[in-house]
Amino acid sequence: MTEGSTPVKAKKRPRELAVVNQSGCTGCEVCIEFCPVDCILTVPGPDYDMHKKLVEIDLDVCIGCKLCVKYCPWETIEMIPSGEALQIAAAWTQRSVLPNAEWIRTSGAEVVEEGPLPLPGSKVH
Numbered sequence: 001m002t003e004g005s006t007p008v009k010a011k012k013r014p015r016e017l018a019v020v021n022q023s024g025c026t027g028c029e030v031c032i033e034f035c036p037v038d039c040i041l042t043v044p045g046p047d048y049d050m051h052k053k054l055v056e057i058d059l060d061v062c063i064g065c066k067l068c069v070k071y072c073p074w075e076t077i078e079m080i081p082s083g084e085a086l087q088i089a090a091a092w093t094q095r096s097v098l099p100n101a102e103w104i105r106t107s108g109a110e111v112v113e114e115g116p117l118p119l120p121g122s123k124v125h
């Protein structure tokens with residue numbers, strides 16, 4: 001460690017993490033109600049359609065409790081071994097609001113910044 005630098009505390013990941021397959025997500029938000037650590041986030045719908053949002057899970061916060069998997073009515077959340085979860089999440093994510101997440105930085109997932117969304121056809125500045 002160099003002088004003056006902040007020690008980085010290694011974080012132990014759970015054995016498995018919950019990953020949403022967004023292609024099956026209806027945006028019902030049932031999973032959000034059950035997550036004890038509030039790590040399930042809504043993201044805009046696939047076409048900026050605010051009437052059909054999707055959700056994603058912040059894998060840096062998930063504790064692997066499986067409650068979301070148990071209660072998702074559409075069975076579109078799976079528990080994935082932690083070592084594979086980042087990669088699987090990248091493949092299953094269509095939209096994300098987690099621009100700084102490790103797996104987002106290395107994936108082709110489209111990052112959507114939080115805040116007001118542009119109207120369809122308008123330009124973002």
Ligand code: SF4
Pocket residue numbers: 017018034035036037038039040057061062063064065066067068069
């Ligand atoms: S496994 Fe538990 S902590 Fe992780 S997203 Fe699902 S409900 Fe939240």
Ligand code: SF4
Pocket residue numbers: 020024025026027028029030031032054055071072073074075076077
């Ligand atoms: S419960 Fe399932 S379908 Fe509903 S928002 Fe969560 S992941 Fe999507």
